[in-house]
Amino acid sequence: MQLESMYQEIILDHYRHPHHKGLREPFASQVHHVNPTCGDEVTMRVDLKGDVISDISYESQGCSISQASASVMADLLIGKSVEQAREVQETFLRLMQSKLDGPEFAEEHEEVLEDAVAFAGVAKYPGRVKCALLSWMAWKDATAQALDDTESGVKA
Amino acid sequence: MVVNPQFLDTDAIRKDFPILQRTVHGDKPLVYLDNAATSQSPQQVIDTIVEYYSLHNANVHRGIHVLAEEATALYEGARDKVAAFINAGAREEVVFTKNSSEALNLVANVLGWAEAPYGIRPGDEIVISEMEHHSNIVPWQLTAERIGAKLRWFGITDEGRLDLSNLNELINERTKVVSLVHVSNILGTVNPVETIVKRAHEVGALVVLDASQSAPHLPLDVQALGADFVAFTGHKMLGPTGVGVLWGRRDLLEELPPFLGGGEMIQTVTMEKSTYAGLPHKYEAGTPPIAEVIALGTAVDYLNGIGMDKVAGHEHAITEYALGRLQEVEGLRIIGPATNEDRGAAISFVLGDIHPHDVGQVLDEHGIAVRVGHHCARPVCVRFGIPATTRASFYLYSTPAEVDALVEGLDQVKQFFGV
Numbered sequence: 176m177q178l179e180s181m182y183q184e185i186i187l188d189h190y191r192h193p194h195h196k197g198l199r200e201p202f203a204s205q206v207h208h209v210n211p212t213c214g215d216e217v218t219m220r221v222d223l224k225g226d227v228i229s230d231i232s233y234e235s236q237g238c239s240i241s242q243a244s245a246s247v248m249a250d251l252l253i254g255k256s257v258e259q260a261r262e263v264q265e266t267f268l269r270l271m272q273s274k275l276d277g278p279e280f281a282e283e284h285e286e287v288l289e290d291a292v293a294f295a296g297v298a299k300y301p302g303r304v305k306c307a308l309l310s311w312m313a314w315k316d317a318t319a320q321a322l323d324d325t326e327s328g329v330k331a
Numbered sequence: 332m333v334v335n336p337q338f339l340d341t342d343a344i345r346k347d348f349p350i351l352q353r354t355v356h357g358d359k360p361l362v363y364l365d366n367a368a369t370s371q372s373p374q375q376v377i378d379t380i381v382e383y384y385s386l387h388n389a390n391v392h393r394g395i396h397v398l399a400e401e402a403t404a405l406y407e408g409a410r411d412k413v414a415a416f417i418n419a420g421a422r423e424e425v426v427f428t429k430n431s432s433e434a435l436n437l438v439a440n441v442l443g444w445a446e447a448p449y450g451i452r453p454g455d456e457i458v459i460s461e462m463e464h465h466s467n468i469v470p471w472q473l474t475a476e477r478i479g480a481k482l483r484w485f486g487i488t489d490e491g492r493l494d495l496s497n498l499n500e501l502i503n504e505r506t507k508v509v510s511l512v513h514v515s516n517i518l519g520t521v522n523p524v525e526t527i528v529k530r531a532h533e534v535g536a537l538v539v540l541d542a543s544q545s546a547p548h549l550p551l552d553v554q555a556l557g558a559d560f561v562a563f564t565g566h567k568m569l570g571p572t573g574v575g576v577l578w579g580r581r582d583l584l585e586e587l588p589p590f591l592g593g594g595e596m597i598q599t600v601t602m603e604k605s606t607y608a609g610l611p612h613k614y615e616a617g618t619p620p621i622a623e624v625i626a627l628g629t630a631v632d633y634l635n636g637i638g639m640d641k642v643a644g645h646e647h648a649i650t651e652y653a654l655g656r657l658q659e660v661e662g663l664r665i666i667g668p669a670t671n672e673d674r675g676a677a678i679s680f681v682l683g684d685i686h687p688h689d690v691g692q693v694l695d696e697h698g699i700a701v702r703v704g705h706h707c708a709r710p711v712c713v714r715f716g717i718p719a720t721t722r723a724s725f726y727l728y729s730t731p732a733e734v735d736a737l738v739e740g741l742d743q744v745k746q747f748f749g750v
Binding site: 177178181182187191212213214215216236237238239240300303306 | 705
């Protein structure tokens with residue numbers, strides 16, 4: 176069945192047992208993102224130490240794809256530099272835009288994507304791409320805000 | 332509402348709908364249970380569009396040539412069909428719009444712009460309900476915010492019915508307009524229009540009815556309903572997209588200001604000022620969706636050929652069957668009336684903790700098309716404390732075998748997610 180290409184075991188595992196779920200202190204910024212077409216929501220916190228992502232935590236509701244995506248993302252990005260994390264985020268975005276070429280793209284970029292390669296099968300379901308991207312977009316937004324605050328803090 | 336639950340001859344009906352013959356995901360027959368979102372069109376409707384563009388295409392109400400006259404006759408003929416279908420007092424009371432949303436926006440705007448006695452003024456109250464589609468919430472929010480009027484609403488009971496306990500307080504002498512859904516697109520509830528109309532008219536308020544989910548499914552008699560405006564859309568009643576209907580009481584439509592300005596809706600134009608065309612053209616600025624209107628006329632013919640009482644009877648029977656079968660599914664909770672009284676053929680539910688998106692995805696894999704999400708009625712989901720629902724909605728071509736396929740599909744969903 177085609178479905179298994181989207182619902183990889185690793186996705187179902189993260190959905191049933193999400194990592195880093197539950198909002199934590201301290202945090203540099205917090206954002207709330209929604210997917211207006213399906214009502215999925217995420218509140219995401221990001222904390223920075225220098226240019227390292229020292230913590231990501233979130234509270235969310237939504238489908239298995241959006242929940243697992245937040246969990247995998249937090250696992251991958253915590254501890255990375257902002258620059259490295261952005262590379263992962265941008266690669267994940269390209270993976271989601273790869274349509275039917277998802278599996279090939281994932282294989283080529285496995286080093287960057289790590290466990291996020293599990294989402295390769297989602298790319299061919301246009302209705303679900305936004306589910307997978309919700310938390311990644313929230314992270315991008317929260318990180319940009321945290322950096323802005325840091326910069327203005329330095330200036331002040 | 333008295334309906335005689337009796338199944339139609341769906342074998343014969345389904346032959347008219349080419350899309351119902353196709354398969355999806357390889358060899359799976361299509362089980363189309365998303366009729367509250369959009370219905371499918373019979374060959375007759377499709378042929379009307381082809382024939383119109385093949386033989387009669389021209390702009391309407393202008394041009395002294397054969398095609399223009401044919402197109403105009405077909406277009407105005409469709410208006411007669413729609414007027415008869417809803418038992419309008421006069422054909423001029425039928426205004427073609429783009430869809431229900433545009434029809435509701437039209438009313439919300441012109442009531443905002445109108446002079447006394449109909450115009451909404453600061454401090455006036457507008458009453459809607461918590462079970463409205465967003466298209467009957469947002470236009471009123473916009474008007475209320477612009478004018479400084481107060482937006483109020485009926486709540487929903489735990490059973491998914493309109494909460495009428497504060498009817499007389501909610502609709503009071505400050506109420507200018509009550510805009511209500513006839514049949515809820517998410518809960519399936521048929522609302523007690525008569526009770527609302529009686530109270531609203533007692534206090535001099537106008538009543539707008541969103542009939543998007545009733546016009547396709549029940550015999551609709553706008554005069555008997557007693558509302559002042561009724562809105563519905565073509566693509567939910569076997570017609571094409573791009574055409575909706577606003578029915579309004581003639582004296583009101585004559586009195587109220589125009590909505591959109593442009594060609595067709597004028598009498599005379601000078602550089603300083605214009606006078607407006609009579610009904611219904613006053614509300615039909617610009618070239619209308621001609622082919623779509625004519626095809627909607629064919630859809631009305633098709634429904635009349637079956638008989639709207641029989642359509643309602645079939646849907647009542649299938650809803651009865653579906654409510655019974657769905658409630659056998661362990662972990663399934665119906666959101667909306669769990670019994671078949673005053674109920675339409677849209678059934679929303681949640682299945683354990685499985686998110687509706689995941690439910691819909693697995694069902695799709697089995698060829699079953701349902702809608703998942705908040706169905707453009709997010710306040711209902713908030714009211715019931717759920718993020719979204721899965722909704723199966725039936726029509727005149729739906730069969731008990733399709734209900735069985737849905738129930739089997741839900742078992743597959745549970746297996747897949749290990750519940």
